[in-house]
Amino acid sequence: MFQLPRGVKVLPPRGAQRREWVRRVLLETFQSWGFQKVVTPTFEYLDILLKGLEEGLEDRVYKLVERETGRLIALRPDFTPQVARIAATVMKDYPRPLRLCYSGGVFRYMPDRGEEETELHQVGVELIGLDLPEADAEMIAMAARSLENLELTHYTIAVGHMGFIAAILGAIPQHLVPKLKGALADKNRTETRRICQQVPSPWREVLKELPTLYGNHEVLKKARKLLEGHKPLLVHLDYLETLHSMVDTYGLAHRMVIDLSEIRGFQYHTGVVFEIFTEGMGKKLGGGGRYDWLLERFGKREPATGFGINVDAVLKALEQRGGKWPPSQINYLLVDFSKDKRAALELARRLRELGWKVARDIIKRDLQGSLEYAKKTDIQFLIVMDDKLKKENRVKIIDTTEGKEILQPTEELLVPKGGYHE
Amino acid sequence: MAGEIRIALPKGRLMEEAAELFSHMGYNLSPMLRESRRLVFSFPQYRFIFYIVRSQDVPTYVEYGAADLGIVGKDVLMEGEYDLYEPLDLGFGYCRIVVAQPMDMELDLGDRVGLRVATKYPRIARTHYHSKGVAVEIIKLYGSVELAPLTGLAHQIVDLVSTGRTLRENRLEEVETVAEITARLVVNRSSLKTKFALLDPFIQEMESSLESSPLS
Numbered sequence: 245m246f247q248l249p250r251g252v253k254v255l256p257p258r259g260a261q262r263r264e265w266v267r268r269v270l271l272e273t274f275q276s277w278g279f280q281k282v283v284t285p286t287f288e289y290l291d292i293l294l295k296g297l298e299e300g301l302e303d304r305v306y307k308l309v310e311r312e313t314g315r316l317i318a319l320r321p322d323f324t325p326q327v328a329r330i331a332a333t334v335m336k337d338y339p340r341p342l343r344l345c346y347s348g349g350v351f352r353y354m355p356d357r358g359e360e361e362t363e364l365h366q367v368g369v370e371l372i373g374l375d376l377p378e379a380d381a382e383m384i385a386m387a388a389r390s391l392e393n394l395e396l397t398h399y400t401i402a403v404g405h406m407g408f409i410a411a412i413l414g415a416i417p418q419h420l421v422p423k424l425k426g427a428l429a430d431k432n433r434t435e436t437r438r439i440c441q442q443v444p445s446p447w448r449e450v451l452k453e454l455p456t457l458y459g460n461h462e463v464l465k466k467a468r469k470l471l472e473g474h475k476p477l478l479v480h481l482d483y484l485e486t487l488h489s490m491v492d493t494y495g496l497a498h499r500m501v502i503d504l505s506e507i508r509g510f511q512y513h514t515g516v517v518f519e520i521f522t523e524g525m526g527k528k529l530g531g532g533g534r535y536d537w538l539l540e541r542f543g544k545r546e547p548a549t550g551f552g553i554n555v556d557a558v559l560k561a562l563e564q565r566g567g568k569w570p571p572s573q574i575n576y577l578l579v580d581f582s583k584d585k586r587a588a589l590e591l592a593r594r595l596r597e598l599g600w601k602v603a604r605d606i607i608k609r610d611l612q613g614s615l616e617y618a619k620k621t622d623i624q625f626l627i628v629m630d631d632k633l634k635k636e637n638r639v640k641i642i643d644t645t646e647g648k649e650i651l652q653p654t655e656e657l658l659v660p661k662g663g664y665h666e
Numbered sequence: 667m668a669g670e671i672r673i674a675l676p677k678g679r680l681m682e683e684a685a686e687l688f689s690h691m692g693y694n695l696s697p698m699l700r701e702s703r704r705l706v707f708s709f710p711q712y713r714f715i716f717y718i719v720r721s722q723d724v725p726t727y728v729e730y731g732a733a734d735l736g737i738v739g740k741d742v743l744m745e746g747e748y749d750l751y752e753p754l755d756l757g758f759g760y761c762r763i764v765v766a767q768p769m770d771m772e773l774d775l776g777d778r779v780g781l782r783v784a785t786k787y788p789r790i791a792r793t794h795y796h797s798k799g800v801a802v803e804i805i806k807l808y809g810s811v812e813l814a815p816l817t818g819l820a821h822q823i824v825d826l827v828s829t830g831r832t833l834r835e836n837r838l839e840e841v842e843t844v845a846e847i848t849a850r851l852v853v854n855r856s857s858l859k860t861k862f863a864l865l866d867p868f869i870q871e872m873e874s875s876l877e878s879s880p881l882s
Contacts, residue, residue: 402859431853433873434755455753456870459862501859521856526731527749528856 251354251362253556257573258622263365265570266394266562267555270367271347273390277382279345279369284326286349290316295541296325298511304353306362319351324512324550325538327370332542340373340546361556368532368552375536375547377483380516381490383532383551387520388496390553391529395568396561399522399529401499402458403487404506406513406533408480412450416443424451428507431455446474458503461488467504480515487516512538518551522561529557574623575661576602577644579614581630588629591639591654599661602627618644627657670713671861671868674733676721680849683758684737691875713864725750725852734857734865740847741826745787751853753869757876759849761828763790765842768815784814785824794824794844812836 248254255263275281290307297305306319320326323346331342347367354360369386371379384401391399409428413421420439427435433455440448450470457463457470464485471477484502491500506517517533532551539546562569576595580588592602603623605614611628618626628640639657642649675681685695698707698716707716717733724738725748739759743752765783784805785791795802805820812832814820824844827833833840851872858865 398860400860400862431751431753431858432755433753433869456866459866501862503859519859521859523856523860524731526729526854526856 249362251360253361253363261573262562262569263555263559266559267347267365267367269393270390270553270555270558271345273393274345274367274369274386277343277386279343279371282327282330282344282346284320284323284330284346284348287317287319288326290318292329293318293320293325296328296512296538297322300511301352306351306353321350321352323348323350323366323368323552324370324532324535327550328372328535328538328548329542331370331372331548332539332544332546336544341379342372343369344372345369365555366530366552367555368530368550370548370550372539372548372550373546374549377486377490377516379547379549380487380534381494383549384487384491384500384518385494385496387518387530387532387551387553388494388499391520391522391558394558394562396522396558396565398524398565399499399520400501401496401518401520402501402503402506403484403516403518404503404533405480405484405516406507407515408477408484408504409507410514411477411480412447412454416447416451425507428455428505431505450474454505457505458501460501461497463502463504464488483516516549520551520553524564525557525561527557528554529561530554571624573601574603574621575600576625576627577605577614577618577623578602578627579605579611579629581628582634583631587634591627591629591657594658598658615642615644669864670715671735671864672715672717672733674717674719674724674727674736674738676724676738677718678721680721680737680739680759681718683849684756687756687758687872687875690878691871722746728852728854731854731856734854734861735868736852737849738852740845740850741787741790743850743852744845745789748852749855751855751858752850753853754851754873754876756849756851759847761826761847763787763824763844763847764827764833764840765794765822765824765844766812766815766827766833766838766840767822769837769839771815771821781822782820783822783824784811784820786811786826787824790844791824812838 271281287308290305294302301321305321308317310317327344327346331344335342345368348365350364350366352362352364354362371383384403387401388399413424416424420442424436424439427439436455437452440451443451453470457467464481468478468481471481488497488500491497512535513533514536515534517531519531520529522529530551530553532549534547534549536547539548578588578592588604592604595602605617615626623644626642626644628642633639637654638651639654640649641652675684682699685699688695693712693714695709705718707718717727719727721738722742724736725743725746727733728736729748729750737756741763780803781800782803782805783791783795784807786807788804788806791804805814807814811823811825814823815838816836823838826847827840830840851869853865853869
């Protein structure tokens with residue numbers, strides 16, 4: 245009866261608070277690395293948006309018609325092209341590099357895909373104006389740290405290189421490319437080998453091994469051996485080698501898996517690309533990579549890299565792992581059994597000024613009823629007042645989780661938040 | 667979870683052929699073939715856990731990461747839309763998806779306005795006719811598809827055949843092959859990256875076994 249469109253979510257307070265916490269930790273991590281938040285519109289003209297959009301995503305854009313003009317409007321399906329456009333237009337004269345971050349929903353229609361999210365909450369960054377491996381390493385390290393700050397410690401970052409794949413695809417008979425791309429995307433060894441029969445040496449030998457070129461640092465050595473004498477390809481391996489040693493400097497090399505045949509990603513990606521996975525979660529948590537040509541579509545040619553994290557995917561991973569959640573939202577429920585409410589209102593006002601979250605129990609009920617209510621709504625403490633306590637300038641404090649009671653002088657409650665309760 | 671390979675297998679013929687492949691790789695799974703009602707089989711000595719599911723559910727279990735690997739017919743993969751790796755064509759479970767119609771029927775696709783096609787594979791059928799530019803009305807059925815042309819429900823059917831006997835018995839003839847189907851190994855994308863040290867050697871082992879196996 246109150247049906248929702250497929251793939252959208254309603255989150256009651258606890259879920260909403262958790263999502264907000266994940267979102268904030270991610271965003272604050274990015275900001276602590278010097279990234280500044282930008283805001284982009286939730287919807288835009290479709291034709292403008294399409295300039296920066298990959299083909300596959302175009303079919304999955306939610307479209308509306310603008311009343312007065314009849315022009316098509318699209319809900320943003322991806323932040324990166326929007327941020328790239330900001331960098332190339334309003335911020336084109338700002339000093340480089342630009343370190344920008346964002347947070348919000350992206351909308352992708354998912355035909356035939358059950359209950360998968362159509363509204364995805366993403367937090368991400370774009371680092372614009374740098375073409376160095378240091379920049380890619382910073383992206384990987386920052387993605388890693390943001391997850392660690394959420395105490396999500398079992399993650400793997402799979403790194404590939406679109407330039408490497410493109411160089412190989414450029415060297416083989418072009419009519420085989422679409423088929424080969426499909427086979428590589430599926431990591432289909434059987435099909436890749438089948439296609440290889442039609443590829444002349446030396447590329448046949450390279451391609452045959454390509455789907456197996458993933459794993460730790462050894463992969464780079466294996467690839468190097470295979471590609472001896474192919475200078476244009478070795479350049480990309482050198483780049484990955486440098487990247488690997490920088491990620492190692494961050495102490496994160498053991499988190500990195502190199503995957504040289506990975507071609508899934510956005511079409512605008514050009515160099516290093518990566519995806520973040522955690523064990524036990526079938527789907528990726530996020531990903532990103534280099535997109536050195538995207539800004540040119542908006543009028544300023546310059547290198548860029550970035551990544552985005554899917555907030556709800558991280559949330560699900562934390563839920564699955566039984567992760568630690570931030571303490572409850574509301575600190576006090578103030579229950580006043582006396583008739584004159586002035587003292588209670590005054591106490592609530594002063595506590596709020598000190599940073600505490602205070603709700604007043606307005607309904608008439610007994611103490612047990614108030615306690616039940618507080619427990620069920622994640623309120624930490626009950627403050628109980630009555631005529632007798634008021635005369636003594638004391639309050640009764642009940643811990644809602646443990647049920648412990650203490651009597652306390654009212655003044656002692658009035659400490660700034662961050663004091664003795666947390 | 668980290669130390670085990672979780673494998674989704676479909677009931678029935680594919681499971682038997684998969685067990686044969688595993689046996690060729692040196693893993694004896696015969697207890698699994700004897701107990702037909704159990705859904706989970708654990709082989710700690712090989713570090714395998716098998717989940718026995720419906721064929722159509724194999725890619726779902728793997729895509730969501732409830733299983734790391736799965737063995738499933740290509741027809742199921744073609745009919746759905748899954749985000750999976752598909753590293754190996756296992757060669758067994760061979761059959762074909764074909765277009766069939768009543769024997770001696772003359773059917774001009776170009777002229778016909780209301781071509782009706784019955785199938786258990788609406789997506790594969792739609793893609794097939796669309797690729798030829800033929801407008802078609804797809805009727806989804808869940809079984810006994812051969813009956814549809816005999817009763818006037820549809821003009822043609824798109825169905826899986828292995829020997830073609832059922833078609834002939836119902837006086838139907840193949841007019842076109844849509845796809846050749848074999849069993850595939852599918853792998854969860856996340857598992858391949860996060861359990862790489864466990865899964866990669868296994869996939870390679872399976873691949874070399876296929877190369878030397880009488881099955882393929």
